[in-house]
Amino acid sequence: MSKQFDVIVIGAGPGGYIAAIRAAQLGFQVACIDEWTNAAGGAAPGGTCTNVGCIPSKALLQSSEHFDHANHHFAEHGISTGAVKMDVAKMIARKDNVVKQNNDGILYLFKKNKVSFFHGRGSFVKAVEGGYEIKVAGKAEETLVGKQVIVATGSNARSLPSVPFDEVNVLSNDGALRVGAVPKKLAVIGSGVIGLEMGSVWRRLGADVTILEGLPTFLGAVDEQIAKEAKKAFDKQGLKIELGVKVGEIKSLKKGVSIAYTNAKGEEVKLDADKLIVSIGRVPNTNGLNVEAVGLQLDERGAILVDGDCKTNLPGVWAVGDVVRGPMLAHKAEEEGVAVAERIAGQHGHVNFNTIPWVIYTSPEIAWVGRTEQQLKADGVKYKAGSFPFLANGRARALGDTTGMVKFLADAATDEILGVHIVGPMASELIAEAVVAMEFRASAEDIARICHAHPSLSEATKEAALAVDKRTLNF
Numbered sequence: 175m176s177k178q179f180d181v182i183v184i185g186a187g188p189g190g191y192i193a194a195i196r197a198a199q200l201g202f203q204v205a206c207i208d209e210w211t212n213a214a215g216g217a218a219p220g221g222t223c224t225n226v227g228c229i230p231s232k233a234l235l236q237s238s239e240h241f242d243h244a245n246h247h248f249a250e251h252g253i254s255t256g257a258v259k260m261d262v263a264k265m266i267a268r269k270d271n272v273v274k275q276n277n278d279g280i281l282y283l284f285k286k287n288k289v290s291f292f293h294g295r296g297s298f299v300k301a302v303e304g305g306y307e308i309k310v311a312g313k314a315e316e317t318l319v320g321k322q323v324i325v326a327t328g329s330n331a332r333s334l335p336s337v338p339f340d341e342v343n344v345l346s347n348d349g350a351l352r353v354g355a356v357p358k359k360l361a362v363i364g365s366g367v368i369g370l371e372m373g374s375v376w377r378r379l380g381a382d383v384t385i386l387e388g389l390p391t392f393l394g395a396v397d398e399q400i401a402k403e404a405k406k407a408f409d410k411q412g413l414k415i416e417l418g419v420k421v422g423e424i425k426s427l428k429k430g431v432s433i434a435y436t437n438a439k440g441e442e443v444k445l446d447a448d449k450l451i452v453s454i455g456r457v458p459n460t461n462g463l464n465v466e467a468v469g470l471q472l473d474e475r476g477a478i479l480v481d482g483d484c485k486t487n488l489p490g491v492w493a494v495g496d497v498v499r500g501p502m503l504a505h506k507a508e509e510e511g512v513a514v515a516e517r518i519a520g521q522h523g524h525v526n527f528n529t530i531p532w533v534i535y536t537s538p539e540i541a542w543v544g545r546t547e548q549q550l551k552a553d554g555v556k557y558k559a560g561s562f563p564f565l566a567n568g569r570a571r572a573l574g575d576t577t578g579m580v581k582f583l584a585d586a587a588t589d590e591i592l593g594v595h596i597v598g599p600m601a602s603e604l605i606a607e608a609v610v611a612m613e614f615r616a617s618a619e620d621i622a623r624i625c626h627a628h629p630s631l632s633e634a635t636k637e638a639a640l641a642v643d644k645r646t647l648n649f
């Protein structure tokens with residue numbers, strides 16, 4: 175006998191588990207299926223984000239930042255520590271514990287919200303009267319029927335066609351988060367978000383890190399001025415970033431990897447490394463969903479084809495998060511999950527793609543929302559720009575972290591904020607004010623007229639807004 179639900183969610187990453195909870199809050203009978211399994215064989219909901227993405231990467235960034243501070247910054251505060259040692263196994267165990275707390279937290283939330291959780295692989299069987307039959311292949315096999323189905327099956331790391339991930343020498347994000355000892359030499363292909371975050375972790379811990387990037391521009395999606403400032407800081411930290419390279423043959427050896435590439439000057443180079451992280455983007459994951467059984471349409475990239483409301487070509491089937499178009503970000507997946515649950519309930523769920531923030535958790539952090547200066551130029555928009563350096567901010571000086579700036583871009587005629595770009599301390603937190611301002615279609619002057627606490631990094635935001643009108647007070 176199949177179990178009946180109003181809504182079945184396949185995938186319990188940030189898109190899926192949040193959709194399931196919101197749907198349950200709205201009064202639906204909800205099932206959520208996820209196949210992620212922890213080392214002990216138990217369920218580990220939370221998806222890429224919780225298990226091998228956002229959460230564990232930030233745990234390692236935090237540990238490595240503490241190590242870096244103890245090594246390089248404590249002395250200026252008058253703190254002497256003697257030789258600072260890193261126990262990598264302990265750091266990884268702490269990270270695993272942080273992940274487990276998040277897995278357990280989601281299982282608790284499912285219970286609290288009366289979401290029925292099924293551990294196993296979900297796949298389409300067939301369309302039935304008023305819904306879809308979904309099989310769960312786990313320890314036992316079960317059949318569920320849902321009136322509505324939300325697919326939130328996420329994405330997987332893209333590999334280089336010539337070298338599959340072995341997670342020993344050639345690492346995806348998964349292996350990069352559980353390296354057992356600091357590699358002497360680490361190579362990274364792709365200077366995107368993962369390359370920079372994971373490269374930073376292992377660089378801070380002492381690895382000699384070389385990042386090979388195919389494009390001639392560093393962080394092309396980031397505002398040019400901000401990317402330039404960030405690159406300067408990374409160079410100073412000893413992250414070797416080579417732009418405009420063409421990666422050739424990669425050999426995974428008994429111990430380590432050998433990478434042949436052509437550099438931007440056209441020279442043939444051979445790089446030997448103990449480990450290689452390949453971070454060249456991610457591909458939508460529809461493995462094992464059996465989309466053919468119901469005729470669920472994919473696009474040319476293998477993503478589930480959806481409209482602006484996350485509706486697929488099948489009535490009552492929706493898809494959210496990394497498995498559909500748009501930025502591959504946890505908070506984007508969550509927003510889509512909430513919006514879909516609300517649409518199923520007949521409400522007007524909405525995701526504003528213009529105000530989705532991006533954060534790169536390096537040091538300095540990089541964060542932005544809205545359009546970059548180069549995009550505004552390309553779009554022919556007349557704009558005013560204003561920026562304020564952290565060097566002139568009292569709190570940043572007290573922190574001992576004055577790298578970077580806040581930069582505002584506002585419409586030349588109306589003063590509406592079109593983009594805010596930050597490189598510097600706590601950019602990840604500071605960007606929230608800009609997102610709120612843009613959601614409310616605030617002007618730069620609105621921010622400039624708001625009282626910000628002193629001394630705080632957020633005063634740099636206010637001053638950058640003042641700078642749009644060329645009237646900074648502290649610079």
Ligand code: FAD
Pocket residue numbers: 184185186187188189190207208209210219220221222223224226227228229231294295296297326327328329347368459461462463494495496497501502503504505506507
């Ligand atoms: P996922 O999180 O991938 O979840 C999909 C889930 O579906 C998985 O649990 C999977 O096991 C399950 N599944 C798939 N197929 C089936 C099936 N047939 N049956 C049952 N279960 C199935 N984003 C940020 O916003 N901030 C960050 O700091 C950040 N850091 C990241 C760091 C790294 C190293 C990586 C790799 C990614 C990071 N991301 C970050 C991106 C973020 O992880 C993703 O955007 C987010 O996880 C997407 O959520 P999702 O729900 O769409 O998919």
Ligand code: NAI
Pocket residue numbers: 363364365366367368369371386387388389419421452453454455456501502503532533534535
């Ligand atoms: P990415 O898209 O951020 O960067 C990939 C980089 O690899 C690009 O610069 C690209 O030009 C380069 N590249 C591609 N093919 C190449 C090749 N053959 N040789 C050399 N360079 C090549 O992808 P990444 O870093 O793998 O991350 C995937 C996604 O995960 C991100 O786009 C983001 O959506 C998400 N993520 C988000 C984080 C955050 O929000 N802080 C952290 C980590 C990941």
